Amino acid sequence: MRRKGKSNHQRGEHLAMAKREVRWERMFPDELEQAFQECPVVYFPYGLCEPHGPHNAVGLDGLKAYGIACEAARTHGGIVAPPDFWHIHELSGYAVWSYKNVGEVKRTWLTCLPPWQHFKNVCYHIRMADAIGFHAAILLTGHYGPNWRDLKRLVELVQPYVGARLYSLPDWEANQPGFDEDGRSGGDHAGKVETSLLWALYPECVDVSRLPNSSEVGTHFAMGKTAYLSNRLIGERMVRDEVRFLGQKAQELLEAYEKEQPKQRLQTFEQVERMWQEAVVPVLGEFETMQDLWPNQEPVPADSVWYANWRVPGLS
Numbered sequence: 001m002r003r004k005g006k007s008n009h010q011r012g013e014h015l016a017m018a019k020r021e022v023r024w025e026r027m028f029p030d031e032l033e034q035a036f037q038e039c040p041v042v043y044f045p046y047g048l049c050e051p052h053g054p055h056n057a058v059g060l061d062g063l064k065a066y067g068i069a070c071e072a073a074r075t076h077g078g079i080v081a082p083p084d085f086w087h088i089h090e091l092s093g094y095a096v097w098s099y100k101n102v103g104e105v106k107r108t109w110l111t112c113l114p115p116w117q118h119f120k121n122v123c124y125h126i127r128m129a130d131a132i133g134f135h136a137a138i139l140l141t142g143h144y145g146p147n148w149r150d151l152k153r154l155v156e157l158v159q160p161y162v163g164a165r166l167y168s169l170p171d172w173e174a175n176q177p178g179f180d181e182d183g184r185s186g187g188d189h190a191g192k193v194e195t196s197l198l199w200a201l202y203p204e205c206v207d208v209s210r211l212p213n214s215s216e217v218g219t220h221f222a223m224g225k226t227a228y229l230s231n232r233l234i235g236e237r238m239v240r241d242e243v244r245f246l247g248q249k250a251q252e253l254l255e256a257y258e259k260e261q262p263k264q265r266l267q268t269f270e271q272v273e274r275m276w277q278e279a280v281v282p283v284l285g286e287f288e289t290m291q292d293l294w295p296n297q298e299p300v301p302a303d304s305v306w307y308a309n310w311r312v313p314g315l316s
């Protein structure tokens with residue numbers, strides 16, 4: 001037996017490569033209707049373009065969330081909304097983190113937004129899910145820092161206005177036991193976990209020949225120190241773990257919808273704007289992504305390229 005053929009076959013089994021289309025933007029209306037009737041679950045993948053070392057495509061976070069959501073929908077049913085590649089960065093603790101881990105680069109290649117813009121967009125995404133009549137929506141962020149805790153808070157705040165049952169998470173929450181069997185490496189930044197996941201999902205977006213020599217000092221465009229340990233097969237196993245977690249979560253949400261039979265629907269733009277004013281604006285200033293400094297962080301020096309957008313502007 002030819003080795004190459006065998007490994008392709010195994011990979012097909014591992015990652016449910018059955019070609020059923022689940023990506024909303026690539027589906028015909030009849031396919032969308034059928035998928036909706038079979039399983040009224042929608043996934044919203046979030047990420048951005050952000051420094052992830054010299055060996056990963058910059059869109060890692062969004063690609064990872066999108067790829068995992070697609071595998072989950074192919075395996076367990078549901079539809080995957082177009083991924084949102086614009087996410088929170090360049091201000092607050094993200095600027096401090098960047099100063100340390102990216103450094104004084106000429107171009108950041110970020111695709112970022114401030115928190116109030118991102119979370120408003122999320123509200124509009126939820127409106128679309130509810131207006132269509134999905135019973136469940138899973139919001140999956142591949143980008144870390146504390147944005148996922150704010151996203152969970154947002155979901156709590158808006159759930160009373162929404163019929164679809166909502167759940168949000170950073171993908172690492174679904175990555176159990178993670179890279180190491182001891183369960184400690186569910187997530188990292190451009191290290192062995194993220195690199196392995198991207199490698200499994202989109203092999204053309206990882207190139208380990210671009211890794212710097214391990215003795216070379218430097219920030220290496222925010223590369224994780226463990227990137228050298230990346231392993232595509234472990235990446236495939238972690239994808240399967242995340243897919244299993246998401247499938248269970250989707251089932252729980254569908255059951256909750258059946259039980260609660262919610263009557264409310266977020267239908268109009270006006271309702272979204274009113275909900276935003278009523279439920280979100282009063283506490284937006286408490287969001288972690290809205291704090292200039294996170295615990296144990298030092299201010300960004302004024303001569304850094306990360307200084308200009310560091311401080312969260314006052315909103316009135």
Ligand SMILES: [Zn+2]
Nearest residue numbers: 061189190194
């Ligand atoms: Zn990442």
